[in-house]
Amino acid sequence: MTSFRDARIAIIGLGGMGVRHVRASRQLGAQIVALCDTRGEALEAGLGEAPGAATYRSLSDFASAASRADLVSVVTNTSTRAKILMELLRAGARRVLTEKPFSTNLADAHAVTAAYEQAGAQLTVNTYRQFCDNHIRMRDLLRSGTLGQPRHIAIHSASTGLGNMGSVFFDLMNFYLDSRPVEVTGAIDRTGTPSVRGPQFRDPGGWAVVRYENGARGFLDSSEDTGVPYTLHLVTTYGRIVIDELFNHWKVSVRSEVDKARPLTYYPAPLADVSFELTHGYDPVQMTGVAMAAALNGLPDAANARQAVTVMEMIIAVHVSDAAGRVPVRLPLEGQHHALDIPFA
Numbered sequence: 598m599t600s601f602r603d604a605r606i607a608i609i610g611l612g613g614m615g616v617r618h619v620r621a622s623r624q625l626g627a628q629i630v631a632l633c634d635t636r637g638e639a640l641e642a643g644l645g646e647a648p649g650a651a652t653y654r655s656l657s658d659f660a661s662a663a664s665r666a667d668l669v670s671v672v673t674n675t676s677t678r679a680k681i682l683m684e685l686l687r688a689g690a691r692r693v694l695t696e697k698p699f700s701t702n703l704a705d706a707h708a709v710t711a712a713y714e715q716a717g718a719q720l721t722v723n724t725y726r727q728f729c730d731n732h733i734r735m736r737d738l739l740r741s742g743t744l745g746q747p748r749h750i751a752i753h754s755a756s757t758g759l760g761n762m763g764s765v766f767f768d769l770m771n772f773y774l775d776s777r778p779v780e781v782t783g784a785i786d787r788t789g790t791p792s793v794r795g796p797q798f799r800d801p802g803g804w805a806v807v808r809y810e811n812g813a814r815g816f817l818d819s820s821e822d823t824g825v826p827y828t829l830h831l832v833t834t835y836g837r838i839v840i841d842e843l844f845n846h847w848k849v850s851v852r853s854e855v856d857k858a859r860p861l862t863y864y865p866a867p868l869a870d871v872s873f874e875l876t877h878g879y880d881p882v883q884m885t886g887v888a889m890a891a892a893l894n895g896l897p898d899a900a901n902a903r904q905a906v907t908v909m910e911m912i913i914a915v916h917v918s919d920a921a922g923r924v925p926v927r928l929p930l931e932g933q934h935h936a937l938d939i940p941f942a
């Protein structure tokens with residue numbers, strides 16, 4: 598599908614992010630055919646952005662209408678999504694885009710993923726960066742080997758919750774380090790910062806050290822004692838990438854060809870800037886639109902639920918490691934941890 602003018606999109610969950618899905622659909626030029634929320638005022642907000650869409654307050658009525666759409670977006674709160682995803686599948690939906698974090702426990706993430714695979718239905722989790730041109734070209738640059746190999750990534754994300762922004766950053770770690778995470782050691786922050794989405798949600802921050810199959814290391818710090826925009830710092834054999842995504846500052850630098858031949862112990866080798874043009878700014882509506890387009894086009898990478906399960910493993914592993922005294926935990930997690938449920942928003 599190259600033009601989305603004939604694409605029909607249905608959306609359930611019309612809080613702040615659901616409205617972004619409505620706007621992203623409109624930016625693609627698609628038709629929004631069905632909207633659902635349990636709250637009347639949220640439904641009104643959605644309808645204000647998509648006049649003419651059919652509106653629903655109940656999941657069963659929405660599911661049968663949504664199953665005839667080309668894409669269904671699930672943008673309700675995390676604990677509700679597994680049930681909704683299963684109901685949509687039963688009703689016959691074939692392409693679904695769901696929000697992150699994927700689920701509140703691993704059992705749901707595995708069950709939903711297996712059900713979609715068995716039915717041959719496409720499930721996309723909206724960690725949209727992998728579909729965005731800037732990140733794809735940056736990974737292409739890494740894969741070209743000009744900077745050597747990616748060995749270290751450190752991500753700082755202030756006070757945002759391991760489910761909320763941790764799900765984005767573990768996913769980006771896996772994307773850039775291009776390897777399988779095999780072990781997580783972590784700690785949960787006990788500050789108790791309230792969720793901005795309501796007291797029924799609890800999603801502590803914390804820190805994690807991730808060891809990868811290829812020997813690379815990932816570090817995430819989302820502790821609840823800082824309040825600055827997130828940054829990603831990636832170090833390769835000879836180079837460095839610093840991404841301040843919210844403010845569109847991306848900087849790449851590398852040793853000269855002469856210095857690449859010198860030993861790695863020669864750390865004072867100056868790094869020269871590598872030109873890297875951004876083709877788009879940070880815009881969650883536009884970036885969600887890119888994920889929607891990938892899902893509508895049925896791109897191979899759009900079926901990313903397995904990767905999202907791995908990300909859930911990493912988040913839950915931080916909780917498991919913390920409870921066991923901050924010890925290293927092997928991935929994939931054993932079945933006994935699949936029921937551990939964290940009330941992410």
Ligand SMILES: NC(=O)c1ccc[n+]([C@@H]2O[C@H](COP(=O)([O-])OP(=O)(O)OC[C@H]3O[C@@H](n4cnc5c(N)ncnc54)[C@H](O)[C@@H]3O)[C@@H](O)[C@H]2O)c1
Pocket residue numbers: 609610611612613614615633634635636639656672673674675677696697698723724725761794881942
């Ligand atoms: N990918 C991203 O960048 C990104 C950004 C923001 C939020 N999110 C995720 O999107 C989800 C929604 O975030 P939000 O900020 O819109 O939350 P929100 O709490 O503002 O909105 C959620 C909406 O879902 C509705 N809802 C809940 N259960 C429902 C059900 N069973 N049936 C129908 N409607 C239901 C609620 O009434 C509410 O209107 C969260 O899980 C959040 O983590 C992702």
